Amino acid sequence: MAKHDLGLSLIFHALADPTRRLILARLAEAPAPISELARPTGLQLPTVMRHLSVLEEAGLITSSKDGRIRTCAIKPEALTPVQSWLDEQRAAWEARLDRLDAFVMQKMKEGGE
C-alpha cells in the first residue's frame, strides 16, 4: 500500500466517528485543553483521550503540554488529501461523462450521414 494511501485511510478512519468530528469542529474555532474538549461530548476523559490519539495519529491535530495542561489544535492543511481524493473522483466521473457525450455525438453524426 502506498504511503499516501495509508495516510488517507487513517484520516478517513479518524473522520468516521461523530465524536471525533465534533472535536475537530470545536478545534476549528480555537485550540482547547483536553478537559474543555471532554465537556460537550459528555464522555469520560480517557475516552476523549483515545479519540484525540486517533486524530493525532491521522495528523489532523497536534497537542502540546504546558505544565499539567495539554492543549490541542487542528492542522487544517491535514484535510488536503481528502479534498484531493474528492477532486480525483470528480475528475474521473466528469471524464466519463465527457466520453459518453463524445460517443453520443459520434453516433448522432453517423446517423446523420
Add this chain to the structure above:
Amino acid sequence: MAKHDLGLSLIFHALADPTRRLILARLAEAPAPISELARPTGLQLPTVMRHLSVLEEAGLITSSKDGRIRTCAIKPEALTPVQSWLDEQRAAWEARLDRLDAFVMQKMKEGGE
C-alpha cells in the same frame, strides 16, 4: 446521533479502506460486474463482495442483477455530504482567522491611539 451524522460516519468508514477506494475509482470510469472488480484487487470474490456491501450500505454504490451477473455503479452525488463537511470545516477555520485578524487590527488601533 443525527441521521446526517450517521450517514457521514458510514461514508467515512467506507472510504477508510484502500480496496474500497480502488473499487470506487474503477467504478467512476464505468459500471462493472463484480468479477471484473475482483480482478485488479487480487482478492477472493467473497472478500470483494463484503467490501461492496460496505460501499452499498454507505450509499456510495448501487448494484443490479441481470440473470446471474450483478453489476455495480457509483452514485457520485453520494459524496456530497463529504464535500459539505469539508466546506464547513474550512468555513469555521476561515472565520477563526478573520476573528484573529480583527483582534490584531483592534490591538494595533489601540496601540496607535
